[in-house]
Every structure is written in structure tokens, then in C-alpha cells.
Amino acid sequence: MKTPPKDAYSLILEAIDTGLYKPGDRLVESELAERFGVSRTPIREALQRLETQSLLARDGRSLIVASLDHNQLAELYVVRSELEALAARLAARHATEEEVRVLTDMVEADRAHLGDPGALSRANRRFHKQIHLASHNRFLVQQLDLVHRSMALLATTSLAARGRDEVALAEHGAIVDAIRDRDEGRAGEMLRKHISQAFVTRLKLDSETAATE
CATH class of the missing domain: 1.10.10.10 (Winged helix-like DNA-binding domain superfamily/Winged helix DNA-binding domain)
Known part of the structure; x- marks a missing residue:
């Protein structure tokens, strides 16, 4: 086909x-x-x-x-954090064993991309999309698609920061563990912390870029 x-x-x-x-x-x-x-x-x-x-x-x-100013960026991450956490909680409740296995395999496979921010960024989008789908809530998936569409307006990835790639993969592993354990609260909290750390890293990257201009 x-x-x-x-x-x-x-x-x-x-x-x-x-x-x-x-x-x-x-x-x-x-x-x-x-x-x-x-x-x-x-x-x-x-x-x-x-x-x-x-x-x-x-x-x-x-x-x-278009580009996002500081306030727009902060607003975007607030919405992303809440919606992603909800997706993780619902994934812990509804994900099939096959979907959990796919998430586990993604975390392992993505280690091959350490040191390559571009490839890891693409893998990161696939990983989060898989969690969205595992929530089994079409309306949430639609809203997260809109959020991630706006994320395309960010010129750089937070995964380009030194050491962030390994930490991010460890965070992905913790999220998958919580989903596998059917621990909705922990899954949501792990994903919220993951997004929060990505935002902190991005703010640091932006401040370093501004200081050199």
C-alpha cells in the first residue's frame, strides 16, 4: 500500500x-x-x-x-507540562503491554543518538508522541499536537546543552518505569519534572546565546 x-x-x-x-x-x-x-x-x-x-x-x-519571546515561551511550557503530565497519567492507566514495550525499546534505542542533538531531538519527539498515543484520548492527542507544532518555532533543542542528553534519557526511563508499574501519580510527576528541567535548560541556553550576541 x-x-x-x-x-x-x-x-x-x-x-x-x-x-x-x-x-x-x-x-x-x-x-x-x-x-x-x-x-x-x-x-x-x-x-x-x-x-x-x-x-x-x-x-x-x-x-x-515566527519566533517566541520569553513570555510566550513560558506560557507554552506551562501548557505543555500540564498536558504531557496528563498524557503520562492516562498512559499509565490505559497503555497496552505492547505500547509499554515500544516505549521501553525507544529508550534503549535512543542511547545510540547520544552526542547527536539533532537525531536525539527527533527521537525525543517520537518518544513523547508515543506517550500521547498510549493515553488513548484523541482530544488530548490533538491538543498536544498543537503544542508540539508551536515547539517547532524554537531554533535550538535543549538536548544540545552539555550533559542534558544523558539526563533526559534517564528521565525517559523513569517515566516508562512508572507507566509500566501503572503508577499514574508518579508517571505524571516524572513527566512534569522532565518538562520543567527541559525548560530550565532552554532558558540557560538562551541566556548564554544572548550574552554572546
Whole structure:
């Protein structure tokens, strides 16, 4: 069975998510159409949709990839922390044995990406998505998809900080252990602490970047 081709919206969103286009980069209809091999009409419609979702912003007459200021970043992490913790609690309640096994295997496999922030960041998204799915709550999954869409506006990953990769994987292991033990409270708390530490790390990275500019 062939995988259906991605639409213009998905192609542009994926390009932002993977860092092909970073905050501040200008998006031009003709260039996008040529890159992705689609006509300009669906590209135009996709850009309008992304602008409506605040993933793109106006810079004069141009559209650029939006960025998050300090307050927006803090607001995003507050929402992410609560929703991710809820997903972990529900996963501890509803995850099948197979889903728990997949999460366990992910933690082990991701050790191969230590020292590679880009690969580990992609693996990290897959891990969190698997927890979302294991919650077995479609409405929560939809809300978390929106949150993670906004996370694409962050130019760097907190996993790039020295030593954060190993600590983050250890935190992932603790989350999976709690889910496997069906300990809803511990699963939620472990994931909330994981997000909190990621936020602290990101703030430190941002302050270091600002100090060198």
C-alpha cells in the first residue's frame, strides 16, 4: 500500500519542524513551490493557514517563520507540562503491554543518538508522541499536537546543552518505569519534572546565546 503524498501544508510544517526553515527565515511562494514540486496555489493556501496558526508572521509584505519571546515561551511550557503530565497519567492507566514495550525499546534505542542533538531531538519527539498515543484520548492527542507544532518555532533543542542528553534519557526511563508499574501519580510527576528541567535548560541556553550576541 503506497503512502499518500504529503500536502503543501504538511511539507512546509515538516520543513519548519526539522529546522530547514528557522525562526526569522523568509518564505517565498515561488521558492517553496519549486522545492516541493507543487503549484503556487496550494503553497499560498498553506502559508495562509500557517499564518492563522501563528507559525508564520508578517515582516512588511513578507511572511517569515515566527519566533517566541520569553513570555510566550513560558506560557507554552506551562501548557505543555500540564498536558504531557496528563498524557503520562492516562498512559499509565490505559497503555497496552505492547505500547509499554515500544516505549521501553525507544529508550534503549535512543542511547545510540547520544552526542547527536539533532537525531536525539527527533527521537525525543517520537518518544513523547508515543506517550500521547498510549493515553488513548484523541482530544488530548490533538491538543498536544498543537503544542508540539508551536515547539517547532524554537531554533535550538535543549538536548544540545552539555550533559542534558544523558539526563533526559534517564528521565525517559523513569517515566516508562512508572507507566509500566501503572503508577499514574508518579508517571505524571516524572513527566512534569522532565518538562520543567527541559525548560530550565532552554532558558540557560538562551541566556548564554544572548550574552554572546
